[in-house]
Amino acid sequence: MKKNLSFVIALVVTATLAAVPLFVKKDSLLTYLCMILLYVSLASSWNILGGYTGQVNLGHSAFFGLGAIATRLLWFAGWNILLAMLVGGLLAIAFALLIGSPAFKLRGAYFTIGTLALGQILYATVGNLFPQISSMPVQDLISYTLVTRYYLFLAVALITVLAATLVANSRWGLGMMAVREQEDAAESLGVNAFQHKLLALVLSAFLAGLAGGAFAFFQIGYYPQYPFSPIWTLDSTMMAYIGGTGTILGPIIGAIFFVVLKEVLSLNLAEFHPTVFGILFILVVLFLPGGFMGLWKRIKDKQQKKRESMAELSHP
Amino acid sequence: MLKLTEIDTFYGDLQALWGISLEVREGEMVSLIGPNGAGKTTTLQSITGLLRPAKGSITFDGHDLLKVPPDKIVDLGVSMVMEGGRVFAGMTVLENLELGAYGSRARKERFETMEHVFKTFPRLKERLNQRAGTLSGGERQMLAIGRAMMSKPKLLMLDEPSFGLAPILVDAIFEMVKGINKQGVTILLVEQNVRAALELADRAYVIENGRIVGEGSGEALLSYESVRSAYLG
């Protein structure tokens, strides 16, 4: 019953989002929505490895960047954008497979620092190899429509959330969560930790790569280094935590919250949104593990308990 | 001097101690014996504050120990030697002993106290500037006890001082402990080596599965049939 309801809600939301460009004509608003969808993709893809499998990856932007760079190059070379994005995603997968084995030799915080270093290596290397700004060629500029970009971001976001949902509810998802909770115990129960982590990594990479491709299609001019910047990782990680890691809705809520907050702050405390976000992040890590979703769950549990005790009182 | 009343202690959700009550009077040597996992170390940790009991009370010299954090019990005169001859391995024997007298009460008199410790454990003076990690098992145990003595305790608690030591050393260690007791220090000895623990003690408690199942004088318990068969084989 509950599952059907969720499914219906998801369909309604999707349909609404798809219909948005029919009603929203303002470019700035449409751009905000694009950003929200982009962050939803980034945060949700991060969450597969970080939230469900418990491996905090601080080099997530590497996948985003790889997807972006491959897509951009191929698209400018004349390829169809969708194919270019697919290649971008595959490049991200290739990288994930390359680093997966050595990376997962590291456990816990050491994995996190390792990914942080790796992300920085890619960021610096790309900056060295491609120092010049990447501008959109004239023919693409002329045919640029924001609406197409919006639908692309929407598609990527939908694919990401769908993939995350399917995995989370599958046996693989269970295994991943087992690895997150107690890796050694999970292993003794027959869960191959490495396989699960690798799957999470590869999936996370592919989806982030797709998001990177969408970004390459959207952003008119940028330094090739930019998508590799740690700021994308930071933002995705913080969104996932604030919304609630290990849940499907968490990263979505976090992404919406982030973009909205950015807007609200830009009215008064312009450009201080990283500070506000940083403070919120620290507060969540210290006091509110599970983020908004966790808080919501706790409130629901309390109400449930109240209902149960009321029921007991009336039927002694 | 030390009194535990109906102590319940948990490890997370797991109950380890059930209604533990015991008493150590001034000047006594009291042993706490029992099999592995019975709760002996847990009891000691409840006293020192490294674990907090969920229920019950612990008083020492009139002070409510449940309100005292672990780093303050040494000021009250309680000193503990943890099991396994734990010393600060990366630091020298001298530094270990100095740290034993960290509390301000004992720090002023630390040179005299150290001379005193050397009388009981002359080997430590020989090894004064050696890193504690390079000492033999027996020497480490001596250092651990000597270090505990540096705080001039009124009550000295020892957790399995004989553990892992060769029999000849075990006798020596117990002799030293007896000697410390004769100097007026009250002793609570937790031991798996039942014979020695009962021979030395004025009184003893038997703990099993987190509960006190027996109490009596050392001699009486030694002759008690079930104790003999259970522990002395």
Place this chain on the structure above:
Amino acid sequence: MLQPLAQNIIYGILIGALYGLAAVGLSLVFGVSKFLNVSHGELLMLGGYASFWVFKLLKIDPFLSIPLTIIFLLLIGFIFYRLIFSRLIKLEVEKKIQNSLLVGFGLSTILQNVALRLWTADDRSITTAYSGLSFELAGLRLPAVRLISLAISVVALISLQIFLKKTFTGKAIRATVEDWQSASLMGINIHRVYLLAFVIGCALAGVAGTLVSICYSIDPSMGLNWTLKSMVVMVLGGLGSMIGTFVGGIILGVTESATAFFIGGNYRLIAGLLLFLIILIFRPQGLFGTKEGDR
């Protein structure tokens, strides 16, 4: 061919000293409390800016204003510790490391953003009357400010060593690292030890920052790279060994210089990070643990 290489190596050693100094700060905090303060680089940056503004506004010589930097960072460290890190004490080791990492991340975001808004993204550097002074030795150029910085780094570390080895408080810190339970039973207040180690670590970062602002340059985004460098050196040098950490700093500095010389200046950073990854992966698990393993 040899001369420019030797010059490069010299420069590598000179900056390596600062890497070592910064790393010791991080290492001290991690060794004592198992907090991995990822905002270490930002604290360094703050130290640099403090000296910069003291120099600009009060005209105090940057080397002489180091005590001010120290006080400033001790205060900031105290505030951050009390507000944030102290709440992580009760966690068990793995969670402690991970959460301190996350929290440090958040803190670094905040500090970077604040610095950017307050002082703009421009590179800053302290230029004194003697900034251009340098000595010649066997045809090699030794800039005066960098030599002085090397000396100060060494002095700072020797002072720390003396503190840890000879004072009761220092011994208490070392004892806490070895065995916090026994230490607390000896009357050592573990919480105060954690706090002390943390603020000292911050102060060391601040001093390093001052030296960086004199010898090189600072900007709001420098933090992450310095944090990573500190981690590399911490890993290279081994926990608990100050000399090892200092030498590790030199190794990193020389590695970077050699890379710059043979491959190109842009790859300095990458070389260090690659070195980091290689060490992380190929050294045994107990890499960050003490000899007795993580406790």
